[in-house]
Amino acid sequence: MAEVSTMTPLGTAPPDFALPDVTSNQTVALADTTSAKTLLVVFLCRHCPYVVHVKDELARLRRDYSPEELTIIGICSNDIAEYPDDAPESLAAFAKESGWGFPVLHDETQEIAKAYGAACTPDPFLYDSERKLVYHGQLDETRPKQGVEATGEDIRAAIDALLAGNSPETTQRPSIGCSIKWK
Secondary structure (H helix, E strand, C coil): CCEECCCCCCCCCCCEEEEECCCCCCCEEEEHCCCCCHHHHHHHECCCCCHHHHHHHHHHHHHHCCCCCCEEEEECCCCCCCHHCCCCHHHHHHHHHCCCCCCEEEEECHHHHHHHHHCEEEEEECCCCCCCCCCEECCCCCCCCCCCCCHHHHHHHHHHHHHHHCCCCCCCCCCEEECCCCC
């Protein structure tokens, strides 16, 4: 059953994190993201059909914006005992196959997902240069099994507004996806 994201208030600062990156085996912290004008934190996993549907769009986002414009951080918080496809080794292979090119962090304790109020995968949070939440909602209107490729239209509009010095639209549609698999 699909879960919708909870609408975190705009203007909220991102909760701090320092988690292992499954793609590099290095620890990545929120403090490492200060150089980009925008920060996109996306809660994701391997097994969710909603994430599989947007995986190519996530890779395009990484390619279409420079590191100075956008930092992307993926975080997987699922219970890997019940969902072994989301274990670090499997998730690293998925990130590589998908061509993401951004850190994918493993939130073993699920504390970071809880701190963000993440509810589903994908669950994107976009922050401005001052690291205030300016967008928390769907990447676009497409869904799995519609036969339509993900475009990232909604998230791209928010990123583009920020890069142009404007505020993103404040009316935002929640993301829809698989629920985070809590322990």
